[in-house]
Amino acid sequence: xxxxxxxxxxxxxxxxxxxxxxxxxxxxxxxxxxxxxxxxxxxxxxxxxxxxxxxxxxxxxxxxxxxxxxxxxxxxxxxxxxxxxxxxxxxxxxxxxxxxxxxxxxxxxxxxxxxxxxxxxxxxxxxxxxxxxxxxxxxxxxxxxxxxxxxxxxxxxxxxxxxxxxxxxxxxxxxxxxxxxxxxxxxxxxxxxxxxxxxxxxxxxxxxxxxxxxxxxxxxxxxxxxxxxxxxxxxxxxxxxxxxxxxxxxxxxxxxxxxxxxxxxxxxxxxxxxxxxxxxxxxxxxxxxxxxxxxxxxxxxxxxxxxxxxxxxxxxxxxxxxxxxxxxxxxxxxxxxxxxxxxxxxxxxxxxxxxxxxxxxxxxxxxxxxxxxxxxxxxxxxxxxxxxxxxxxxxxxxxxxxxxxxxxxxxxxxxxxxxxxxxxxxxxxxxxxxxxxxxxxxxxxxxxxxxxxxxxxxxxxxxxxxxxxxxxxxxxxxxxxxxxxxxxxxxxxxxxxxxxxxxxxxxxxxxxxxxxxxxxxxxxxxxxxxxxxxxxxxxxxxxxxxxxxxxxxxxxxxxxxxxxxxxxxxxxxxxxxxxxxxxxxxxxxxxxxxxxxxxxxxxxxxxxxxxxxxxxxxxxxxxxxxxxxxxxxx
Amino acid sequence: xxxxxxxxxxxxxxxxxxxxxxxxxxxxxxxxxxxxxxxxxxxxxxxxxxxxxxxxxxxxxxxxxxxxxxxxxxxxxxxxxxxxxxxxxxxxxxxxxxxxxxxxxxxxxxxxxxxxxxxxxxxxxxxxxxxxxxxxxxxxxxxxxxxxxxxxxxxxxxxxxxxxxxxxxxxxxxxxxxxxxxxxxxxxxxxxxxxxxxxxxxxxxxxxxxxxxxxxxxxxxxxxxxxxxxxxxxxxxxxxxxxxxxxxxxxxxxxxxxxxxxxxxxxxxxxxxxxxxxxxxxxxxxxxxxxxxxxxxxxxxxxxxxxxxxxxxxxxxxxxxxxxxxxx
Numbered sequence: 001x002x003x004x005x006x007x008x009x010x011x012x013x014x015x016x017x018x019x020x021x022x023x024x025x026x027x028x029x030x031x032x033x034x035x036x037x038x039x040x041x042x043x044x045x046x047x048x049x050x051x052x053x054x055x056x057x058x059x060x061x062x063x064x065x066x067x068x069x070x071x072x073x074x075x076x077x078x079x080x081x082x083x084x085x086x087x088x089x090x091x092x093x094x095x096x097x098x099x100x101x102x103x104x105x106x107x108x109x110x111x112x113x114x115x116x117x118x119x120x121x122x123x124x125x126x127x128x129x130x131x132x133x134x135x136x137x138x139x140x141x142x143x144x145x146x147x148x149x150x151x152x153x154x155x156x157x158x159x160x161x162x163x164x165x166x167x168x169x170x171x172x173x174x175x176x177x178x179x180x181x182x183x184x185x186x187x188x189x190x191x192x193x194x195x196x197x198x199x200x201x202x203x204x205x206x207x208x209x210x211x212x213x214x215x216x217x218x219x220x221x222x223x224x225x226x227x228x229x230x231x232x233x234x235x236x237x238x239x240x241x242x243x244x245x246x247x248x249x250x251x252x253x254x255x256x257x258x259x260x261x262x263x264x265x266x267x268x269x270x271x272x273x274x275x276x277x278x279x280x281x282x283x284x285x286x287x288x289x290x291x292x293x294x295x296x297x298x299x300x301x302x303x304x305x306x307x308x309x310x311x312x313x314x315x316x317x318x319x320x321x322x323x324x325x326x327x328x329x330x331x332x333x334x335x336x337x338x339x340x341x342x343x344x345x346x347x348x349x350x351x352x353x354x355x356x357x358x359x360x361x362x363x364x365x366x367x368x369x370x371x372x373x374x375x376x377x378x379x380x381x382x383x384x385x386x387x388x389x390x391x392x393x394x395x396x397x398x399x400x401x402x403x404x405x406x407x408x409x410x411x412x413x414x415x416x417x418x419x420x421x422x423x424x425x426x427x428x429x430x431x432x433x434x435x436x437x438x439x440x441x442x443x444x445x446x447x448x449x450x451x452x453x454x455x456x457x458x459x460x461x462x463x464x465x466x467x468x469x470x471x472x473x474x475x476x477x478x479x480x481x482x483x484x485x486x487x488x489x490x491x492x493x494x495x496x497x498x499x500x501x502x503x504x505x506x507x508x509x510x511x512x513x514x515x516x517x518x519x520x521x522x523x524x525x526x527x528x529x530x531x532x533x534x535x536x537x538x539x540x541x542x543x544x545x546x547x548x549x550x551x552x553x554x555x556x557x558x559x560x561x562x563x564x565x566x567x568x569x570x571x572x573x574x575x576x577x578x579x580x581x582x583x584x585x586x587x588x589x590x591x592x593x594x595x596x597x598x599x600x601x602x603x604x605x606x607x608x609x610x611x612x613x614x615x616x617x618x619x620x621x622x623x624x625x626x627x628x629x630x631x632x633x634x
Numbered sequence: 635x636x637x638x639x640x641x642x643x644x645x646x647x648x649x650x651x652x653x654x655x656x657x658x659x660x661x662x663x664x665x666x667x668x669x670x671x672x673x674x675x676x677x678x679x680x681x682x683x684x685x686x687x688x689x690x691x692x693x694x695x696x697x698x699x700x701x702x703x704x705x706x707x708x709x710x711x712x713x714x715x716x717x718x719x720x721x722x723x724x725x726x727x728x729x730x731x732x733x734x735x736x737x738x739x740x741x742x743x744x745x746x747x748x749x750x751x752x753x754x755x756x757x758x759x760x761x762x763x764x765x766x767x768x769x770x771x772x773x774x775x776x777x778x779x780x781x782x783x784x785x786x787x788x789x790x791x792x793x794x795x796x797x798x799x800x801x802x803x804x805x806x807x808x809x810x811x812x813x814x815x816x817x818x819x820x821x822x823x824x825x826x827x828x829x830x831x832x833x834x835x836x837x838x839x840x841x842x843x844x845x846x847x848x849x850x851x852x853x854x855x856x857x858x859x860x861x862x863x864x865x866x867x868x869x870x871x872x873x874x875x876x877x878x879x880x881x882x883x884x885x886x887x888x889x890x891x892x893x894x895x896x897x898x899x900x901x902x903x904x905x906x907x908x909x910x911x912x913x914x915x916x917x918x919x920x921x922x923x924x925x926x927x928x929x930x931x932x933x934x935x936x937x938x939x940x941x942x943x944x945x946x947x948x949x950x951x952x953x954x955x956x957x958x959x960x961x962x
Contacts, residue, residue, distance in 0.1 A: 299896070299897065299911050299916070299918055299959055300636075300637075300918075301636060301916065301917060301918045301919060302636055302637055302638065302639040302640070302918065302919040302920075303636035303637060303638050303639065304636075304639075304917060304919065304920045306920070306922065307882055307906070307920040307922075308882060309882055309883055310882075310883045310904040310905070
């Protein structure tokens, strides 16, 4: 398409119409694929072509403006190019403004990071458009800091909004930050709160990264907000968005400003300069000293063979351990530490002695607080608790489950109880793992439940494996070595672990309300129940457990926290995997049908991607069940 | 065939509290009785008669707060004690008196023992940790006038001073202070000018105790880790590490070099007293008597070398007195 540049006032509105109509019919790729590179080249240095281009897009009728703008935004190779092509369209045309500032950023979330960068870069490049940039930032922050948005919108959308916020922040100049500093601060505080409240670790981390970045921008001198979280590709990518890439920008000074700002604000503490102090470089002693008459030879050393490392002995009897751990003598911290370290092995070596004092020991361990800075204290305590629970399951399980619902425990302690129950259940049901685990580094059982781990991920992996193994139906063959079999010790005690936990979940206490604020603990409880259900395969109580679990899941199925819903779906999975098919069909047919329709709903409408996946898995499992039944001759 | 280590010559019991500091006063000729001063955690200073092995006097001047430093000032009649009540007390013990003649309110809440240096007849310099975290104050006694305050530069981050030693090369030369700090470094200060002459990082952990031999210009420091560090002072007044010695168990509370500079003793957290030859730091003996951490060691100042003793005070409330390498 070539034009006659001749100072003539040509009307190109018909071209705009054509463009608009083509785009709205969905042919953006074809036409813009040719048009955009062409225009990019032409408008590079030629002002007239730029103006022509602007007129082109401005003349597109409103009803097709959206499609055209979308097309351009997605196809432009950089913010500078977009600026040249669209000019101040967003300022002049209401529809374009809506598309750019509202639709793409707030109502959709499928666009790539590059598109976001181009879009926001485009907004930042012109003085007229910068007001829009600020407005956009405010609206993004409003969404980011709104607690209902955090709770109900999908994780992908929240990631998208966070990226947009970071890119906006990277474009802001100092005077602009000054003017909206207060608002930034308020949104940061509110948003941080909502994000940290969330049960999903991914959202928490997102919140932390964005809050840190905002803090970095508004506090150029003085301490900045710094969270502790594990860096991974996502967080690194997000952080890199704060620093602009210099390639596409007309104004070269901006990227430098940002980078030096960031570096300056990053580490407020200056590490020791060490100019005056010297490091220890040993000086070789003079030769002369050796030649001197060594009067030291007169001094004959005594026998020093007894001089060995001082070892604090841990007590050898369980009751002594109890005394040390409950003792009020704060002097004996060495002994206390040695006792904590030795306790697990002592418990395992002396099962009879442990059984005499098992509940007391469990009580002490549940309340044990770290006295000295012992390495791995949390793990040591947990392993000791598991050892006690497996040695004397019934009374200790009764104690622990009753304490879970008692007053005056911290959330940490309640979750500790859940973790210990699961680890012990696992040990009891697959005893061969126990002999191999010596230290955390060695063979780990597949379900690790130390505080803070994302059990839903591990859980899903296990369910996946199980499903895989079921659907493929491999025949292992004779070459497989038979593993030594031991009786399933979990069978007799599964009920004691499971039923008390399910009993009181709807009874709130003054300090503990599972259905209210403490939904994070509810999520952990649900996951725990799922694992206990899974481990109860081949036990006598499994059917009763299954029924109870189904009722429990049914009561909670509309819970707003996605972590809880994921747990509920895992419960269904374990139920379907553990309870023998015949029992399921004999006792639970109606409930299962209801569950099936609920699962269908979840699969289609649940905002959380993980929930949808789990629901699909469950439906597949149910399908398998049906097929299995049909395969068996009645 | 090496002999087994000797047993203590005698053990002093009766403090009823952990012993934190010891000081001998055996220099005066007969008929004066050799004495040992000990400071305990219950705030008492016990004056032990080394002939009868009993307490002659018990001094109570620190409000039952732990006494962690005792020193004599030119004879057994004048005593200086430092306690956790943030005070340094000067005692007059002549002719059976037991009164506090003067006291200095240090406002120091740590455990840093003060250091005394006699600069002229009747005049002493005392270095002590002051109220401010990193500072060391030098006072002149008995006038209690401040000579100077040694402040590390801003940003040096030395931490609290942990141990001090004032010394001068000979009478009349400039007094110098060696200070060990919480960050593991030893700093040499020029007292009159109040400036740092040299600084050396000797340990990774706080310096617990140090001692210095001005004749050989060599010093030794112990810390809460397993390493003893020996450093030297060269002509330019610079500190350099001479060698290090690794111990079996970590933690040294006190180090002292015998006045004849032949041996030194260390008090360990592992309940053991170790004796080394000073020249080459040859390990000589490990005295394993106490059942709790040894807080302090001290050599006596007997004029007759044969009578020299070593005393160690421990958390187990006993003071063990040894006669070791007295023949050399």
